[in-house]
Amino acid sequence: MAFVGDPKLAWLYIGALGVGLAIPGLLAIFLLGDTMNKSMRG
Amino acid sequence: MGLFVAGQATRPVGAFLWGHLGDRIGRRNTLIYELIVMSSAMLGIALTPGYSDIGPISIYLLLLFRLFQGLSMGGEYGTAASWLVEYAATLEPKRRVLYGSWIPMAIYIGQISAVLGLIGVSIAFPGKFLFTYGWRILYIIGAFAAIVGIFIRVRLLESLLFIEIIEKKALENFPSIRVIKSQWRIILLLGLISFSLVSFYYTSQSFALAYMKVLGFNYMVVIEINALALAIAMLINYIAALLGDRKGRKPLIIFGLVSGIILTYPYILSIVSLNVIFATIFHIIYYATAWVIPYAVLQTYIAEHFSTNVRVSGTNIAYQSGNSAGGSLASLLGT
Numbered sequence: 001m002a003f004v005g006d007p008k009l010a011w012l013y014i015g016a017l018g019v020g021l022a023i024p025g026l027l028a029i030f031l032l033g034d035t036m037n038k039s040m041r042g
Numbered sequence: 043m044g045l046f047v048a049g050q051a052t053r054p055v056g057a058f059l060w061g062h063l064g065d066r067i068g069r070r071n072t073l074i075y076e077l078i079v080m081s082s083a084m085l086g087i088a089l090t091p092g093y094s095d096i097g098p099i100s101i102y103l104l105l106l107f108r109l110f111q112g113l114s115m116g117g118e119y120g121t122a123a124s125w126l127v128e129y130a131a132t133l134e135p136k137r138r139v140l141y142g143s144w145i146p147m148a149i150y151i152g153q154i155s156a157v158l159g160l161i162g163v164s165i166a167f168p169g170k171f172l173f174t175y176g177w178r179i180l181y182i183i184g185a186f187a188a189i190v191g192i193f194i195r196v197r198l199l200e201s202l203l204f205i206e207i208i209e210k211k212a213l214e215n216f217p218s219i220r221v222i223k224s225q226w227r228i229i230l231l232l233g234l235i236s237f238s239l240v241s242f243y244y245t246s247q248s249f250a251l252a253y254m255k256v257l258g259f260n261y262m263v264v265i266e267i268n269a270l271a272l273a274i275a276m277l278i279n280y281i282a283a284l285l286g287d288r289k290g291r292k293p294l295i296i297f298g299l300v301s302g303i304i305l306t307y308p309y310i311l312s313i314v315s316l317n318v319i320f321a322t323i324f325h326i327i328y329y330a331t332a333w334v335i336p337y338a339v340l341q342t343y344i345a346e347h348f349s350t351n352v353r354v355s356g357t358n359i360a361y362q363s364g365n366s367a368g369g370s371l372a373s374l375l376g377t
Contacts, residue, residue: 021368022303025238028231029295 048105049112053366056116057358058218064117064354065217069125070200072354074192076121080114081188083107088181092174119145119365120358123341128201128350136287142342143283146334150275157269159183164262203350214351221352222359229360232344235295236364239340242302242332244369246271246309246325254313254321263318271326275334282338291343298336305332 064072086107093100122145130141163176207213214220222229247268254264286294305328312324341357348356 019303019306021241021371022238022299022306024234025236026296026299026303028234028238029292029299032228032231032235 049108049115050366050370052109052112053116053362054359056113057120057362058116058355059113060117061120061221061355061358062216062218064121064124064358065214065352068200068204069121069128069354070195070198072117072121073125073198074195076114076117077188077192077195079110080118081185081192083111083114084181084185084188087111088178088185116362116366117354117358119341119361120345120354120356123345123357123361124353125198125201127342127345128203128353132202138346139286139291139339139342140280140283142345143279143286143338145341146279146337147276150272150279154269154272155187156180156184157265157272161262161265207350212351217352218355218359221348221356225348225352225356228347229356229363232347232360233364233367235299236340236344236361237368238299238302238364239295239333239336240365240368241371242298242306242328243337245302245306246329246333250309250313250325250328253310257313257316259316259318259321267318267322267325270322271329274326275330278330278334279338282335286339286342291339291346294339295336295343298332301335302328302332 060072060076063075084107087104090100090103090107123142126141126144127138130138134141159180163171163179167176251264251268254267255261282294305324309324309328312320315321341361344360345353345357347360
């Protein structure tokens with residue numbers, strides 16, 4: 001495991017991972033705009 | 043790890059194939075066939091002899107069953123989401139998120155059952171039995187639960203919106219291909235949202251729990267912390283679904299993404315503190331805000347982006363491509 005080497009430093013790595021992976025989702029939801037099919041029909 | 047990633051990698055393939063079936067032969071029939079594949083794969087995993095009995099063939103068999111399990115999971119989400127949300131659209135259009143939130147609710151109930159099963163097997167068979175044979179008992183229980191699920195699904199009615207499409211003779215010949223061609227941008231963006239949210243799920247349910255054990259937390263304490271978080275998740279899921287129906291889906295998804303960014307560091311630091319109370323509180327808060335709240339509305343939000351004749355395909359492909367990429371990447375980077 002990545003943090004087996006020095007478990008005390010793992011928080012830095014995991015934290016960066018959590019923050020980094022969130023950015024694409026935030027960008028995507030703003031780019032999506034209002035595209036929902038509100039009636040669900042069709 | 044290889045087996046896990048293999049299962050993750052087949053999800054988009056399953057999404058494509060089951061999506062095609064869901065939009066061609068209906069949601070109900072597809073839900074039945076998916077569960078037949080799932081229960082067979084789980085039984086296969088449970089009954090595969092160990093490496094000491096049949097050598098490397100056991101690994102190949104496990105890989106094969108894991109691929110089928112991933113294939114089945116690839117179709118489950120979008121098919122169930124389409125069926126639930128379409129049912130709500132017919133019966134109670136203003137409660138579509140609440141209906142859709144039964145997917146995460148069922149997942150939390152399943153996870154808590156698995157945790158209770160794990161605790162039960164650990165108590166009944168202490169020592170190494172859990173890691174040698176005990177896990178097989180859990181898989182057999184899971185497979186039989188899936189068989190019960192098949193009988194329940196046989197009694198389901200088909201989505202009325204899908205029946206309308208059949209009556210209008212508006213079925214797509216190749217819905218999975220059609221939706222990728224015509225709505226690739228929406229699929230990509232919805233996939234990215236799923237990708238990010240799933241990374242929070244794996245941060246809390248994979249890394250953090252493993253990290254607690256690496257830092258010396260007692261194995262049973264880690265299981266109990268997570269069981270508490272899952273129990274609270276059921277209540278939060280219900281409240282978030284009600285909110286999603288009243289205030290909209292987008293604000294809750296944005297709330298989840300922002301919470302994940304803000305809380306990841308404090309969450310991991312609470313584990314580093316080795317204080318069980320801090321770690322429990324932050325585990326519950328992080329899981330609830332970064333995953334449970336946005337996940338309560340996600341399936342409805344995704345399904346609402348597609349028309350009925352390609353809904354299962356679009357929902358499956360968008361969610362599972364993001365889930366597979368997020369789950370595989372997060373697991374590879376974090377382990």
